[in-house]
Amino acid sequence: MNVHDSRILTLGDIRIRLLDRLLFAPLNLTIHPGEVVTVMGPSGCGKSTLLNYLCGTLPPAFEAQGSVRLSGRELVDLPVEQRRIGILFQDALLFPHLSVADNLAFGLQAGQSRQTRRLRVETALLDAGLEGLGGRDPATLSAGQRARAALMRTLLAEPEALLLDEPFSKLDTELRARMRTFVFEHARQRRLPTLLVTHDPADADDAGGPVVVLDRPPALSDGNPTAAAADPENPETVPRLAPSGPRRP
Secondary structure: OOHHHHOOEEEEEEEEEEOOEEOOOOEEEEEOOOOEEEEEOOOOOOHHHHHHHHHOOOOOOEEEEEEEEEOOEEOOOOOHHHOOEEEEOOOOOOOOOOOHHHHHHHOOOOOOOHHHHHHHHHHHHHHOOOOOOOOOOHHHOOHHHHHHHHHHHHHHOOOOEEEEEOOOOOOOHHHHHHHHHHHHHHHHHOOOOEEEEOOOHHHHHHHOOOEEEOOOOOOOOOOOOOEEOOOOOOHHHOOOOOOOOOOOO
16 A cells, blocks of 8 residues: 555544633544645634644643544644644745755755755755745745745655645735645645645635534534534534535545
8 A cells, every 4th residue: 555545634523622612613524645625714713723733732721632643643642743744824934044945954854865955955946946046045035935935845844744724815816826726736746634724715616625614613502513524425414514616526
């Protein structure tokens, strides 16, 4: 079996509370290799907080429980650096004191020779359309170039899953469409289970996968509602699905 085929991200009965208030209905979700699942919902419902929990960076003010399994490993008790999860944010977050090439090299795992590291960075720059820009200050890049550099740095770390926290939201409409294509194609090529948080239905349409809406849970009196991805054979498991266009197979 191809090792990439084992890259399945499974969320089991995830519940996150703030001051004893449940942010969203308990979440069960399975994301397969190369699949992009979109999470939507009103501001403040816990979308980005969910990603914090998956990454291992949940602020101490929150209380969380539930299983996070990736490639057969339970991640909940692992430190951030051992989870093998990559994440992209609204801002590219490139290190301002490093060149573009050095930013990409920062994502490489230790133990590789200098020649190997240089070759991998040069290949990533070429793949991102940034050839010849490795020595530049990140501040001199355009928004699209910075976004592509941030993605390549994340991918050079060889993650086994990818989280996207509204990474297209600050781009103009045309650039946003190009960046969606760029990011989703790279995620699919690497067979990465990918979870996208967004407010934009166009992001969900381009992602082409299931859509999960995180609603604030009602008062729980006679059972716990469960948020889940679309399952046409078991529609009762889905409290609410986002309206969207046709999905890619």
